[in-house]
Amino acid sequence: MTDLHALAAKYGTPAYLYDLDRIAAAKRDLFAALPEEFDLYFAAKANPHPELLREMRAQSPRPCRAEISSLGELDAVLEAGFTGAEILYTGPGKTHIELTRAIACGVRLFSTESLTDLRHVGAAAQAQDTVAECLLRINSASAAASTSIRMTGTPSQFGFDSETLADLRGELEAIAGARIVGAHFFPLSNAKDEDSLLAEFQHTIGLAAQLQERLELSFSYVDIGGGFAAPYATPGSRPIYDKLRVELQSTLDLHFPGWRSGRTKFACESGRYLVGDCGRLLAGVVNLKESRGRRFVILDAGINAFGGMSGLGRLLPVAVQPQGEQELTERASLVGPLCTPGDILGRDVDLPALQPGDVLTIPNAGAYGPTASLLMFLGRPAPVEIAMRGGEVVSASRITHVREAADAR
């Protein structure tokens, strides 16, 4: 059993603890939930920590590929050992500089979000005498699943509108340097339950088959996206998807006969499911105060350390994990140290009796932690990130920011 207080005393707080053994378990569960023929991409945005990325690439139980959307993520995944051939480059704002470097590093698979994005990818590939394999990202006009984070069905920077895609057929085919090999979908994150997730995948696979026909193309690669759920900053376990594998197989048999022999290869993507439960955040109590009848616990970790993509103004459902026999007898707002009223980790959180110097543990904090936070705001150091395996510390490090001279372009 990890002695959290000893770690907090040794490395200081705020500190993230990542248990690498849990990543292997999450990979095992997710690969088991998918047909064996599927590729699985780890979305580096969920947590690009070097040890976590290396774990994703590990053979045990099977290696993930990497989904990235920036040069920072490209560097991180290459450093962790991924090759260009194992990378999918996505995102609505790919610049010429990014595309040029990604192609020079051997990346060939790109998700493209519009005709102009496709042209940009093609031009960058052509300039290096190569051809990029492009997936058309689809913004489906309709949807199936329930979730709080949906990325399709409305006007959006993401993807081609499904209902008008076929009108672009001639133009899509005429882009030098870009070969259309298939489609990419990422309609939602964090699906409510297995039935919702399955319904969305069924919808996606049916739409992929229709689009293939309307475009008179034969897709060799279809990334059906994700939506695999994980608790975020609250206690609880990742869902185990028992039916998904068999149901996906029969949906694919219906719409893509020949997929089993590899005529069309399928892939899924996940961030939070693969890393969410490997992480815990240890936050130190700096002060306690009462204001007009309300209690505030002031922590050394706020939206600068655990922002939950704080720029989105989303309040996380933060809960605290009691240690040992501790009882949750108090209720207070958990706030961070920043000089902004927006620095709130949770309102009306159940807590043990606390005093300055105590350390709180926020569970399931492995996804969208430091790199999804306002790390530089107000100039506090980034949290320590401690990677552990078999109960032993493998590494302890923190992100730093360095100001450097910018070369004129």
Ligand SMILES: Cc1ncc(COP(=O)(O)O)c(C=O)c1O
């Ligand atoms: C294209 C794409 N892939 C994967 C992910 C990862 O999502 P999640 O962490 O919910 O699995 C996202 C999240 O926004 C995404 O936009």
